[in-house]
Amino acid sequence: AQKVTQAQTEISVVEKEDVTLDCVYETRDTTYYLFWYKQPPSGELVFLIRRNSFDEQNEISGRYSWNFQKSTSSFNFTITASQVVDSAVYFCALSEEGNAGNMLTFGGGTRLMVKP
């Protein structure tokens, strides 16, 4: 069965610091998809990135970057020069090709607090 682990439950940083959120996953499928979502206080989850298991290229989007390593089953998320607006709960999630749908298995989430 699939599983996603986010070992860091809460991280506190000061604005402009870099911060990395860890994500480790387990799956038996060879084809799967990894996601990161952000949940601000308003409640809705906001999509950040989707990566399939065959694409191990790291990705950078502005201050955000993602490091996908199949060898260690990890998909880590780094925020560079953090800002107060980055304060939220961040979820890593996994979807297996065999599900034939959009069923996500989420990690427990990491609450990021960025202090001014």
Next chain:
Amino acid sequence: KAGVTQTPRYLIKTRGQQVTLSCSPISGHRSVSWYQQTPGQGLQFLFEYFSETQRNKGNFPGRFSGRQFSNSRSEMNVSTLELGDSALYLCASSPQQGGTNEKLFFGSGTQLSVL
């Protein structure tokens, strides 16, 4: 385009009652999923509907049910409410244009409190 709309935003019920939550997906989206979020269990998948058919179901008791209408709007129902059903219920939609494992667009959720 309007986002995913969930109603009501807050709901208070007592044990033993039943409740129906509503979700209107983004226009044109055909897949609707439901998730339960609690402090103890985190985010857990309930079920997914596509073209009025349940495509996937999570590990929840039969008290939890759902349906999807021809306009893609969806409802979920919880019968015989228990205290442990208190949670934020999130609905998500996706275009489902022939693909799977798509990114999801989430609503703000319905916060259900069972007293």
